[in-house]
Amino acid sequence: MxxxxxxxxxxxxxxxxxxxxxxxxxxxxxxxxxxxxxxxxxxxxxxxxxxxxxxxxxxxxxxxxxxxxxxxxxxxxxxxxxxxxxxxxxKCKFIVATLPNVNIFNRIGHIKIGSKYPNVSKRYFEGKGMDVEVIKIEGSVELAPILGISEGIVDIMETGTTLKENGLIVVDEICDIxxxxxxxxxxxxxxxxxxxxxxxxxxxxxxx
Structure with missing residues (x-):
């Protein structure tokens, strides 16, 4: 069997x-x-x-x-x-999202990223030579930048509706899923x- x-x-x-x-x-x-x-x-x-x-x-x-x-x-x-x-x-995508007024790629030094996917997040930002602390969040990760616990998020996105409704924008696409x-x-x-x-x-x- x-x-x-x-x-x-x-x-x-x-x-x-x-x-x-x-x-x-x-x-x-x-x-x-x-x-x-x-x-x-x-x-x-x-x-x-x-x-x-x-x-x-x-x-x-x-x-x-x-x-x-x-x-x-x-x-x-x-x-x-x-x-x-x-x-x-x-089908969906791994994406990086932030609030519209935040440019994480121009930041110098340490940044914080909220995600349910710490390993994926670390590999992505380390590949860009960025110093990142990933804060693992199990619930609605969109809240992390809104409440100020992180500068951005790494998450999966199907339509982008949830991001838009919470005032976030996609700043990079990591890969298709x-x-x-x-x-x-x-x-x-x-x-x-x-x-x-x-x-x-x-x-x-x-x-x-």
């Missing part, structure tokens, strides 16, 4: 549509209620729903053979897996044929 971790929320909903299009038996997932673990009605596959960071953890530790998770999470957390497929869903399929390294050796079949069916569903 192959076990697949799906990131809860929007990625889960988009992934379920892809699995259905690919001919998998995901009836339980479509009417899941409060359940978190489901069996495919057609294939030897078990699905379970998890938060994004946990999806990576379960793959790295071999609890899940595969997972569907956003590239933002992969850039922030972990490297011990194979990234095998870009699904082209959940979408949902990816990752595979446990050991599982790929032991279950290569089964996993490749699942990947091929998902790929065909995404391309049709």
């Amino acid at each position: 192959i076990s697949i971790a799906l990131t809860k929320g929007r990625i889960e909903k988009d992934a379920v549509k892809i699995f259905e299009k690919a001919g998998f038996g995901i009836d339980e997932l479509k009417s899941k209620g409060r359940k978190l673990v489901f069996n495919d009605s057609k294939e030897e596959i078990k699905y379970f729903l998890v938060k994004a960071n946990d999806a990576v953890t379960y793959v790295e530790h071999g609890v899940a053979d595969m997972a569907i998770v956003g590239k933002d999470t992969l850039l922030e957390k972990g490297e011990n897996y194979y990234e095998v497929l870009d699904l082209g869903i959940g 979408s949902s990816r399929v990752i595979v446990n390294k050991s599982s790929f050796k032991l279950k290569r044929n089964e996993i490749n079949e699942v990947i091929d069916r998902i790929r065909m569903a995404c391309n049709n």
